[in-house]
Amino acid sequence: MAMEVTGFLAVCWVVGTGKSQREKILKDHGLELAKLPDSKRPAMQVNQTDMLSWVAARGGKDVGKDVAEKLQGHAAVEWVSRCFSKEQAKADETAYFTVNPQRLYVREAALTGSVSASTLSSALTKDETRSSHLRGLVAMRVGEGDVIEVAQAVNRQLARNGAEDQVRFETIPFISPTCHANRCAPPTSEYVPNDSMFGIQWGVRRAEIPRAWQIVRGGDDVTIAVIDEGVQLDHPDLLLHPQSWNATTDTADGSPTGNHGTACAGIAAGRMDNGEGVAGVAGGCRTMAIATGTWADVDIAEGLYFAADHGAKVVSMSFGVYESWGMWDFDLIRDALQNAHEKGLVLIAASGNENGNVARFPGSDSRTLCVGGSNRSDERKRVGDASSENWWGASFGPDVDVCAPCLEMPTTDRLGGLGYDAGDYYDRFNGTSSATPLVAGIAALIVRLRPGISNVEVRSIIERTCDKISPALYAYANTNGKPSGTWNEEVGYGRVNAERALLEACSSEMAAGCGCEGCDGCGECCVGSTDKNCVGPKPVPWQAYDRCQFFYEAREFAIPINNDRGGINVRVTYQHCLKLIGRQQGPLLYTTSLLPGEEVRLYEFDRYRRVRSATQRVSVHSSFRQTLSSLSQTRRSLSASAYTSVLNQVRTAADATVSVGGGLAGFLGAPKGSGSTEFESETTIASGASVHIAAEQFTQLAITASQAVEAERSLVISSFEEEEHRATTSRTLRNHNHCHAVTYFVRRVNELYEVSTRVESVEWQLAKGGAWMSFDDLGELTDQARKILEEVAKLLPRKGDVTQDARMITLPTDGTLYEAELAHCSSCEPAVEAMQKVKLEKERLQARRACLEADLLELELERRRSLLGSGREEALRLTDWSLSGAPVPTMMGHETGGD
Numbered sequence: 001m002a003m004e005v006t007g008f009l010a011v012c013w014v015v016g017t018g019k020s021q022r023e024k025i026l027k028d029h030g031l032e033l034a035k036l037p038d039s040k041r042p043a044m045q046v047n048q049t050d051m052l053s054w055v056a057a058r059g060g061k062d063v064g065k066d067v068a069e070k071l072q073g074h075a076a077v078e079w080v081s082r083c084f085s086k087e088q089a090k091a092d093e094t095a096y097f098t099v100n101p102q103r104l105y106v107r108e109a110a111l112t113g114s115v116s117a118s119t120l121s122s123a124l125t126k127d128e129t130r131s132s133h134l135r136g137l138v139a140m141r142v143g144e145g146d147v148i149e150v151a152q153a154v155n156r157q158l159a160r161n162g163a164e165d166q167v168r169f170e171t172i173p174f175i176s177p178t179c180h181a182n183r184c185a186p187p188t189s190e191y192v193p194n195d196s197m198f199g200i201q202w203g204v205r206r207a208e209i210p211r212a213w214q215i216v217r218g219g220d221d222v223t224i225a226v227i228d229e230g231v232q233l234d235h236p237d238l239l240l241h242p243q244s245w246n247a248t249t250d251t252a253d254g255s256p257t258g259n260h261g262t263a264c265a266g267i268a269a270g271r272m273d274n275g276e277g278v279a280g281v282a283g284g285c286r287t288m289a290i291a292t293g294t295w296a297d298v299d300i301a302e303g304l305y306f307a308a309d310h311g312a313k314v315v316s317m318s319f320g321v322y323e324s325w326g327m328w329d330f331d332l333i334r335d336a337l338q339n340a341h342e343k344g345l346v347l348i349a350a351s352g353n354e355n356g357n358v359a360r361f362p363g364s365d366s367r368t369l370c371v372g373g374s375n376r377s378d379e380r381k382r383v384g385d386a387s388s389e390n391w392w393g394a395s396f397g398p399d400v401d402v403c404a405p406c407l408e409m410p411t412t413d414r415l416g417g418l419g420y421d422a423g424d425y426y427d428r429f430n431g432t433s434s435a436t437p438l439v440a441g442i443a444a445l446i447v448r449l450r451p452g453i454s455n456v457e458v459r460s461i462i463e464r465t466c467d468k469i470s471p472a473l474y475a476y477a478n479t480n481g482k483p484s485g486t487w488n489e490e491v492g493y494g495r496v497n498a499e500r501a502l503l504e505a506c507s508s509e510m511a512a513g514c515g516c517e518g519c520d521g522c523g524e525c526c527v528g529s530t531d532k533n534c535v536g537p538k539p540v541p542w543q544a545y546d547r548c549q550f551f552y553e554a555r556e557f558a559i560p561i562n563n564d565r566g567g568i569n570v571r572v573t574y575q576h577c578l579k580l581i582g583r584q585q586g587p588l589l590y591t592t593s594l595l596p597g598e599e600v601r602l603y604e605f606d607r608y609r610r611v612r613s614a615t616q617r618v619s620v621h622s623s624f625r626q627t628l629s630s631l632s633q634t635r636r637s638l639s640a641s642a643y644t645s646v647l648n649q650v651r652t653a654a655d656a657t658v659s660v661g662g663g664l665a666g667f668l669g670a671p672k673g674s675g676s677t678e679f680e681s682e683t684t685i686a687s688g689a690s691v692h693i694a695a696e697q698f699t700q701l702a703i704t705a706s707q708a709v710e711a712e713r714s715l716v717i718s719s720f721e722e723e724e725h726r727a728t729t730s731r732t733l734r735n736h737n738h739c740h741a742v743t744y745f746v747r748r749v750n751e752l753y754e755v756s757t758r759v760e761s762v763e764w765q766l767a768k769g770g771a772w773m774s775f776d777d778l779g780e781l782t783d784q785a786r787k788i789l790e791e792v793a794k795l796l797p798r799k800g801d802v803t804q805d806a807r808m809i810t811l812p813t814d815g816t817l818y819e820a821e822l823a824h825c826s827s828c829e830p831a832v833e834a835m836q837k838v839k840l841e842k843e844r845l846q847a848r849r850a851c852l853e854a855d856l857l858e859l860e861l862e863r864r865r866s867l868l869g870s871g872r873e874e875a876l877r878l879t880d881w882s883l884s885g886a887p888v889p890t891m892m893g894h895e896t897g898g899d
Helices: 019-028 065-072 147-160 196-200 202-206 260-269 297-309 330-342 432-449 455-464 498-506 607-611 620-633 640-652 691-712 783-795 830-869
Strands: 002-013 031-033 052-057 077-086 096-099 103-107 124-126 137-142 171-173 223-228 286-291 314-317 346-350 369-374 402-405 409-412 425-429 477-479 482-487 549-559 568-594 599-606 715-718 729-734 741-766 772-774 802-823
Touching (some): 002 065, 019 031, 019 052, 103 147, 196 425, 202 402, 202 432, 223 260, 223 297, 260 409, 260 425, 297 330, 346 432, 369 455, 432 455, 477 568, 549 620, 549 691, 568 783, 568 802, 620 691, 620 802, 691 741, 741 783
Parallel strands (some): 223 286, 223 314, 314 346, 346 369
Antiparallel strands (some): 002 077, 096 171, 124 137, 477 482, 549 568, 599 715, 599 729
């Protein structure tokens, strides 16, 4: 439910209505553009574009209905709509929204048989154009009547046909989803042509992008989609994709509906070396302009579908809303994100500028790379920092993956003074809106370097190669669900580094132009191929998706019926799958630095083996299953003793606890020591049967079980050989480097799993002890029981429904990883360093000499083969060829006089 807010109106203008005309119309009606006080929301803006204006009455009065009616009658106005607020949301501007009064959307699945737009309401007509650009939704145009009343009538009619909650509005927020922080003062710098603005592009230099350009530069074979307020299509500093789109008007015109999109496009892909303006990160790549004039949720979904269907490789999304605002239908956008992800697009989104520990959506979605912001001090951009814009801060928290420079960023602007500045460029673009296209540009460079790379690998490369900025401020650590290295909630994996990212991409055999193809001889450019007898075996390939660890869970629900046979029981069986997706470094167990020549003996002590006898020891995976089974059986109990008791029973009858299919027998209400299977009855179908709820509860139990296993099977690495450490694993580390110290890191190896849940079966049982039957078999039931089950079936999940949890499960292994890192910061005596250089130079010259002598010998052998072929023979004296001047033994030929 929503409440009307009488202080504001949303006005949608006819396309082409100029700024001066809009201002005059509003002034004539006693209205002005709605604003937010800077002291209250310094990092937020009202959603004002060229197509949409949020307006308020002058003097802070309520906007009368007569004013709205007069405004609606103006030829330049497309529509006028009221402002609403979500009742359950907090009563401030972030909860305000409106709906498009001319459009409704009905789930396609609800329009079956004789049900169509015309039969639902005489006020509705199907919008064929817009419907063709969406998935699973049918767009309806509303002719006469109030859109909310029409929607309620349609919902009632569909409900009579058994389809409830099938109508959707086009929801438009009051607060702009863009992540461009407001400036407290106007720009002071002017536009300078001939690419001289590159001198002030500090963020590009900080991310090592100029060095990355030595490896690869942008090209028109890679397209970056910018979903935003459109892009200046005729800007001389942008290379536009031939196809653009306006998702609000459903026209092939991605022209600006505001200033924001053009600025984002310039950072990502402004032309390079064209004698004017800025140099984009992926200059030379094409920009696909996808515009929204209202920031409706449906527009965002449609834009994502358009990008996926028209060849984009990277999507830059410098916008987002918070779930607490309670407006956008996130499921609509999630479906579009999933479609784009499955088609291989790299999805980049902003975290927001509210200085809080929650990121905006879609940045908070697991399918996007969420970008936070950093300042000139290589710290998170925060309120009160030392920057020139200390009144705002970048959002952070568990969903932030990386950060990038985000203030005072020069970029392209709308032409003719229609943008942020009077010129065609703007030198102080800011917010995580400016950081997002910078990262999108790096992603485009990686795709350009390696055309066949997957979106998952692009994201992993960017995350793994970040610089760990300000380590004194941020404690980077290995974290569950963060597989790309050490992470911190303030800055994610760190600040992006384009050079390191491209070098990482180059190191793969798939990288074009990076390798030793064509290298041969003594040019010292590469190492020769490895002998086939020295090549190790290929790694074991990953198994297909269906080769998971499966866990089965059954939930039972009792439905009373007034007859002699008692009630009906309903059982839903779920199949939980843990799929191994890779391995990662675990917690740091030990670290030490050794000077040249030093050595240390380390002892690896396994606490688990100390407290368990040989007959009680099981594998890590068995421990995990036992713990997960015990947690699931006692999930409704708050007693720690109940969990301990069940765990002891499970371990006593370990073989009976694990089912044949790889799951846990019964799982919820598993064996009580006898091996039988029981089930717990859930409270209600709505709270217990949902596949999403079952998946979420299972994932939470699995996370808890993995943490318990890690605590139980802790490892200790020590240089002290105590009595309790005897007969444990030990190894000696020695620094053979003659000059520098070497630091060694010992980490635990973890396995990383993703979790998915599938509904295996949905069954019913008449009276306790009866046979379980499929919902397709209701023939022998009474009319009353059949009707009850038919109603219950609407609440139950369907067989085959699948959901995947965004969280990852990290499971420890018994393995450890020893890594060595040269301590470059350690000092080396000048004499020792010089001696090492001389020694290396001698060895290099000797190797080159040997290479040249071998080449000369090969030439002489060819010459002598030619002589033998012509019947001539000549002695071969190797002593005449030695480059070192020392005598060389004769290897072939014979002594002859005269030579």
